[in-house]
Amino acid sequence: MSDHRKDDEMKVFEDEKKILMDHEYDGIKELNHPLPKWWLITFYLTIAYAVPYYLAHTFFGAKTIQEEFKEDMNEVSELQADYLKRKGGFILAEYEKVKSDPGTAKLAKKTFKRKCKACHLADGGGSIGPNLTDEYWIHGDGSVASNYEVLYHGVVDKGMPEWGTSLGKERIYAVLTVLEEMKNTHVEGGKEPQGKKVE
Structure with missing residues (x-):
């Protein structure tokens, strides 16, 4: 059998040479395309947000989501009770x-x-x-x-x-x-x- 690897070898364009990775598997080479800037910015922002969030909830006693939800529900219950009292009370x-x-x-x-x-x-x-x-x-x-x-x-x-x-x-x-x-x-x-x- 003849070897067609050389004939079938993918040509690398000039603008792709800079991102061509140096490893090869079965004649397959990979291009190291950089991640989109918007994705990287979003990722870095999540890290920047996570640090103070972790510190606040771990060391400074910030309220958890469950605690905030419970407080909100208590407030809603109070408002409902007040509404019913004003609306439903005998006058x-x-x-x-x-x-x-x-x-x-x-x-x-x-x-x-x-x-x-x-x-x-x-x-x-x-x-x-x-x-x-x-x-x-x-x-x-x-x-x-x-x-x-x-x-x-x-x-x-x-x-x-x-x-x-x-x-x-x-x-x-x-x-x-x-x-x-x-x-x-x-x-x-x-x-x-x-x-x-x-x-």
């Missing part, structure tokens, strides 16, 4: 305003029928949910403010849904007017008393 003046509105009665009955009737019945006598027409209360003391909190935030472990998000304050205030009308009316056939008696 007597707002309630009185809704109560005195001529259109509230219609809104209240409509909302109660759609959202409350299934568990408390149309007359408030109670079915799955407790009787709303006696003087016994499972949650809170039966006051308007207390009932507002139950309606707005719900009682998940007792199956009472949170209505604050879906109904909003105005409709919850409206429903409260219905509850106030039902109090101590003791409808016939109402569910047995549950919770504590409130005089």
